[in-house]
Amino acid sequence: MEVDYKNIKVIGFDADDTLWVNETYFRAAEEEVGRLLSHYETPNKIDQELFIMEIKNLPVYGYGVKGFVLSMVEMALELSNKTVSNEIIEAILNIGKTMINKPIELLDGVEDVLKTLSKDYKLIVATKGDLLDQERKLENSGLIDYFHHVEVLSEKQEVNYSKLLKHLDINPSEFLMIGNSLKSDILPLVSIGAKAIHVPFHTTWEHEKVTIKEKNGVKYKTVKSLTEIIKLLK
Known part of the structure; x- marks a missing residue:
């Protein structure tokens, strides 16, 4: 399924199981x-x-x-x-x-991807979880300097993303979200008119799984690793 990314100005990254193991x-x-x-x-x-x-x-x-x-x-x-x-x-x-207290284990290619994309796009983190824990992980990851903004959301639903984009003063059509969860990182974004790229992780919490019906007809791209994203955005 082809998706046009030419209008993208801001790229959001999920954190857990997208940037590092969780x-x-x-x-x-x-x-x-x-x-x-x-x-x-x-x-x-x-x-x-x-x-x-x-x-x-x-x-x-x-x-x-x-x-x-x-x-x-x-x-x-x-x-x-x-x-x-x-x-x-x-x-x-x-x-x-x-x-x-687990050490941060970055997923393959994460820093290279962030370094490359940060030259042409404004990068943010949009994640959910415990605020203190997520701030600690991001600081310990060594990735913090690549991000213009960090948002720890209580939920990742359409209303939460819409508020975030309004806060960032960015149109949904200019925003791309990258994450491992179809339920949290992909479907809500496509629903509000943004773009999304799915990068599956080898294990998914039961609460984050979606049915075939829920994702049927939704326009998004799936890649095997973050490194593939650079080619998509060239």
Whole structure:
């Protein structure tokens, strides 16, 4: 599906699993908490209950590691009928601290792509998650100087993006969003008249998955890696 990018002036990048590795650590944490609680339920059941708890808590905690950890604790209390040991609760908290302190692992070609595109376009970060955690990751990534603006959104829906573009004083037709999530980074942008490029990551949180019907007929480009984007914009 051909898309015309000649009017693009500002390019937005998602952060987690677009610029650096993130979801992999959540999957590893789920496996670890599954082992910690294995005498209460099967790993599959624990995964299901954790997902239900996360979705229930999203309006309260939002996205990010801290809300994830609180949901793990709450799920452990429910599964154990509030008999889970202090040692297991402490272990769950330590899982979260380990996730927060993970070194930044940039995805292939990220800095080269940003360096090239920043010569011709204004670059921004548009991500969601915990503000403090995202600011820390961006600072530790060494990429901060490539970006004109950083926006940490509570949600990535049409209304949020429209407010962001209004704040940036940019027309949707002049904006391109790049990210790994069809639900958060692609479909809302196309809906408001912007362009979007999908760069899939090897693992996707269940909450971010979309149906074939939801993406059917939506005009966007999918590439295998960020480095392909440079050719598209030449």
